[in-house]
Amino acid sequence: MNPGGKSVFRSSCVKIYLCSNPEDSVMERRGLRERVFPKLREYCQHTLGLDVRVIDPFESSDPSRWPDEDTRQQIINECRESSAGPFILALLGHQYGAASLPTQVEVSQYQLLLHEGQKAGISTREVERIYQRDENSIPVSYCLTSPFRRTSGLQLEKEVKLKAKEGEPLKVFQTSASLCVNKGLMTAETASRYYRSVVDADLRFALQRHLKGDITGRCVVYIHNIINTNRQRPKTQINSETISPSEDLSDGPLLFQLCDKFLPALINSSQILVYTTTTTTTECDHHHGSTTARRKGYVEALCQQVHQDLVELIKRANIFKSGNNVHVCDALAREGAEQEDVCGILSKFYDVVHPEEEKVRHYVEQNEHQLPLVVTGGPCTGKAVLLAHCARQIKSWLPDSDPVVLPYFCQMASSFPTKELLLSLCQQISSRYHQNTSLKKNLDNQDSHSCTKPRVEEATFSFTSNTGLHCELSNTDTTSGCWKNFNSEPFGLTELQKQFSSLLSFLPTAKQPLFLILDGLDHIENHFGYQLIRSLPSPLPPNVKVILSISSSRKKILQALSSQHPQDSLFEVNKESGYVSITLGMANREQCLKMLASLLSSSGRKVTSGQQALVNQALTSCSLALYVRLLHLHISLWHSGRT
Numbered sequence: 001m002n003p004g005g006k007s008v009f010r011s012s013c014v015k016i017y018l019c020s021n022p023e024d025s026v027m028e029r030r031g032l033r034e035r036v037f038p039k040l041r042e043y044c045q046h047t048l049g050l051d052v053r054v055i056d057p058f059e060s061s062d063p064s065r066w067p068d069e070d071t072r073q074q075i076i077n078e079c080r081e082s083s084a085g086p087f088i089l090a091l092l093g094h095q096y097g098a099a100s101l102p103t104q105v106e107v108s109q110y111q112l113l114l115h116e117g118q119k120a121g122i123s124t125r126e127v128e129r130i131y132q133r134d135e136n137s138i139p140v141s142y143c144l145t146s147p148f149r150r151t152s153g154l155q156l157e158k159e160v161k162l163k164a165k166e167g168e169p170l171k172v173f174q175t176s177a178s179l180c181v182n183k184g185l186m187t188a189e190t191a192s193r194y195y196r197s198v199v200d201a202d203l204r205f206a207l208q209r210h211l212k213g214d215i216t217g218r219c220v221v222y223i224h225n226i227i228n229t230n231r232q233r234p235k236t237q238i239n240s241e242t243i244s245p246s247e248d249l250s251d252g253p254l255l256f257q258l259c260d261k262f263l264p265a266l267i268n269s270s271q272i273l274v275y276t277t278t279t280t281t282t283e284c285d286h287h288h289g290s291t292t293a294r295r296k297g298y299v300e301a302l303c304q305q306v307h308q309d310l311v312e313l314i315k316r317a318n319i320f321k322s323g324n325n326v327h328v329c330d331a332l333a334r335e336g337a338e339q340e341d342v343c344g345i346l347s348k349f350y351d352v353v354h355p356e357e358e359k360v361r362h363y364v365e366q367n368e369h370q371l372p373l374v375v376t377g378g379p380c381t382g383k384a385v386l387l388a389h390c391a392r393q394i395k396s397w398l399p400d401s402d403p404v405v406l407p408y409f410c411q412m413a414s415s416f417p418t419k420e421l422l423l424s425l426c427q428q429i430s431s432r433y434h435q436n437t438s439l440k441k442n443l444d445n446q447d448s449h450s451c452t453k454p455r456v457e458e459a460t461f462s463f464t465s466n467t468g469l470h471c472e473l474s475n476t477d478t479t480s481g482c483w484k485n486f487n488s489e490p491f492g493l494t495e496l497q498k499q500f501s502s503l504l505s506f507l508p509t510a511k512q513p514l515f516l517i518l519d520g521l522d523h524i525e526n527h528f529g530y531q532l533i534r535s536l537p538s539p540l541p542p543n544v545k546v547i548l549s550i551s552s553s554r555k556k557i558l559q560a561l562s563s564q565h566p567q568d569s570l571f572e573v574n575k576e577s578g579y580v581s582i583t584l585g586m587a588n589r590e591q592c593l594k595m596l597a598s599l600l601s602s603s604g605r606k607v608t609s610g611q612q613a614l615v616n617q618a619l620t621s622c623s624l625a626l627y628v629r630l631l632h633l634h635i636s637l638w639h640s641g642r643t
Contacts, residue, residue, distance in 0.1 A: 097197030346388035377584030
């Protein structure tokens, strides 16, 4: 659970967005890429069973391939939502960085800027050429056309100089914003968007206006201050032709606001980790801010500190997920983590509320029938999404117990041999009960966790942090009997089936019931679905619930369930069937329209009245939730000003 009390899924991948000024961090990013990230990836894979992915939007040497602002924000959102630990690593240096053209400007603000610029004699012809009104955006805005969506303001400046004779679009926006601020038509905060550098804009997007639990302890920032003998930073190179609206919107004050105001304010509220390193020099290289030798020394110290900090942040976020088991990185354990990932991702697709959810909840809460629950339906009716959503709700449905919920999406494991898949199920059940026991011991003995201040190696450069970070954990119980048996003893299929049945019968308790959720059982190759059904105890033990999803057309596997559990049933099926049945159908068109409108609104898009007829026609032909999502992806690319 996160601090907000919202259930979150366990991810098997640490996704880190590398936030930097591409013109002032080449050496640092190269050092991290070559020395730190490979070592970090190897450590996480072998110690925690986690993959590590670092996204550097400026890795390419060709600026034309750098992502635009919208794409960068999508990447940041993905890292925030699905990273198993930290999601932002930021590098700030002595250069503030170039601003970039906004990808979207609201109509009223766009018209104001152009009007004031034209009154001052500024040509806006090039701006009008590369921006186009888009009625599909929310709010209605002027959007930058695709060929001009470049991240680098300097790269775009070169391109525009070759194509235009009457000014540079970014300067037009900045100068017009300056005029609006001076006349009181626009606040300095609003105008600052046209001056903010890429690294500033990315950091503010990542850290502002988000739930505290989404960023707490998940961001680390390294600030490199360079001062001369007069204890002043070298002045940033500023184009004399650029007209600043005020001193507050020039590079120096904006860098000061970012490093000395914005980030420190988040240290206590969101527990972000901020390091500051100061280099005193009498000589300054124009590009690096100090001599090359000093810069290399800083990069070396930075690499050591980044590796140390990321390891501790990842361990802190995942220590209870991995338990105290030295076999956590075993292939079958990673399979379980991947299944949790899939469950979390699918649960986010639950946009249309199914009335069948209440029936699933009733099955979860009742104790009268020891029968499997079978969710049937045609292709793409949302069976997997419903099961994933319910898996996330079970703990809230049973507040007085501590249920063990084990979701398994069999399509992912369809290429597994029969024995390995059953072995994985046995191991996951065994390990989950062992982890719960170990977690309770850890929580009951908080003194075994001793936190200390970070120890910085003696070097030319030292990193001063805002808070202590490193935790030493005392682990004594390292393996469980079940894990030892499943990892070391060769089991035949028949023996595994017996072990599976025994685990279901003896491990779950009234306080810790087991909910085994198997999606797509009928899609497994080699008829393993039948063999798994035959492994289920009949009737199910009192503290075990099994929820399956099976296509309505797979009659044979439904018959296998009937023969395995020939008992009275519940809900919609007759007494001979031996299982509880729920059938999912397609959503109606009204539900689909609401879902589509919600999806479009969340992505800042809408359809015009002229486009609505096409949408209605499409939903009349198909009203599946999956189709609505595909339709959303297509419609979100529509622009009213284009054919």
